[in-house]
Amino acid sequence: MKQDGLDRSRVMFPPPLLHLATFVAGLGLHFAFPQHFLPDTWMQLATGLPFIGISFALVASAFRTMRRSGTDPNAYKPTTAIVVDGPFRFSRNPMYLSFTALYIGIAFAVDALWPFALLPIALVGISLGVIKREERYLEQKFGQEYLQYKGRVRRWI
Numbered sequence: 341m342k343q344d345g346l347d348r349s350r351v352m353f354p355p356p357l358l359h360l361a362t363f364v365a366g367l368g369l370h371f372a373f374p375q376h377f378l379p380d381t382w383m384q385l386a387t388g389l390p391f392i393g394i395s396f397a398l399v400a401s402a403f404r405t406m407r408r409s410g411t412d413p414n415a416y417k418p419t420t421a422i423v424v425d426g427p428f429r430f431s432r433n434p435m436y437l438s439f440t441a442l443y444i445g446i447a448f449a450v451d452a453l454w455p456f457a458l459l460p461i462a463l464v465g466i467s468l469g470v471i472k473r474e475e476r477y478l479e480q481k482f483g484q485e486y487l488q489y490k491g492r493v494r495r496w497i
């Protein structure tokens with residue numbers, strides 16, 4: 341996609357900011373209208389911390405794999421290679437998956453139901469405003485190589 345001379349995917353917004361904005365809105369609702377669903381702090385942490393740990397491990401692995409492949413993880417920079425190793429063997433979007441796991445983990449850890457109610461907004465926004473645009477860009481830039489990868493690996497998990 342080089343309509344204006346820029347080789348990039350033209351995502352609508354930085355993906356972590358959509359998750360963050362949705363989560364903050366959910367926390368705002370939680371403080372205004374508290375809705376708890378876990379019985380005690382132990383249960384909150386036992387449920388939330390594994391999601392948070394998985395999130396950090398997944399994003400670290402995805403960043404390392406992208407750097408090793410010689411491409412920048414920044415959606416506003418040109419993609420120079422189709423990354424198929426590491427977590428990209430299982431998901432075409434492991435970083436967005438990690439943002440979602442972090443979101444879920446923190447919502448569990450603070451025992452806030454509202455962020456869960458708003459999570460679909462973040463996921464639809466990421467799917468339509470980021471992933472679809474990235475896929476279109478990658479199909480145009482890498483053609484059959486990307487289509488084959490897309491045929492082998494799921495978008496999320």
